[in-house]
Amino acid sequence: MHFVSTIIGYLLVIPLLLFISFLVIIQSLLGNQKLFDKLLKYFCRRIPVFFGIKVKTFNLDNISPGKPYIFMANHVNIFDGFILYGYIPSFIRGVELESHFSWPVWGTITRKIGNIPISHNNPKAALKSLDKASKEITKGTSIIILPEGHRTRNGELQTFMRGPFRLAKKANVDIIPIAMKGLWDRKSVNSKIVHPGTVEFVVGNPITAESYKNISDRKLKDIIKNIIMGMLK
16 A cells, blocks of 8 residues: 555656756746745645655744754655755755765756755865855855764664764854654655655754854764754654
8 A cells, every 4th residue: 555655656746856846947047046945845845745744843933034053853764855945944955965966856956956065985075065055154044964974774863974063163053953753664765665654843942053162073963963862762
C-alpha cells in the first residue's frame, strides 16, 4: 500500500518541481529573489502532503521573520529542505553540499534560488562558502545549515561539523535550533518508500550571539547538538 502511495507522490511532485524550477528561474532573471518567496514556501509545504505526511509545527513564534538567524536542524531525508524552507517564515537560503547542484531539476532550483554550495573535501573552498553565507546574513538573509553534513544512516543524530559554528561566530548572529521529529519513520535514507504519518516541526529558543560570544566553536557545537538531541527526545 505504501509503495502505491509513494509512486503517486512522486508522480505529483515531479510536475510541481518543474513549475518551482520555472518560478525560481524567472525571479532570478528579474533579479528579485523575493518575488515568489511566499508562493514557493506554499508549494514546499504541499510536497510532504503528496506523500501523506502531515507536519505539525511548534513554537514558530520563536522566530521574528524580519530578523536574520542561522537555523540548525537535524538532517534526515529528502524532505528536510522542503519542510525547512516551507515552514520557516523568514527569507532564507541554505548552505548545501556542492554535489546537489548537479542533480537534475533540483540542481537548477538550488542554484538559481541562491543557495550556497559547500565542499566536504576542500577545506579552503568550504571556508569561502562560509564567508559567502556570512555576507548574506549581513544583508538580512537567514541561513539554514545542517551541522551533520549528511543524512542520518540510523535515525540518530550524527556527529556535528565545526564549520556551521565558525560561521555563527563570524556572523555574530542568533542561532535557532530546529528538530524534525518522526521524519525518519516516514522515510529512511536506505529506502525509496515513504510511509504516511505525522512529523513534528519543533522550533527551539534562540541562542543569542551575546550568550556564546566567549565560547569556542567546539564548545558551541556540543551545546547546540545537545539542545537538538534533547528536542528530538
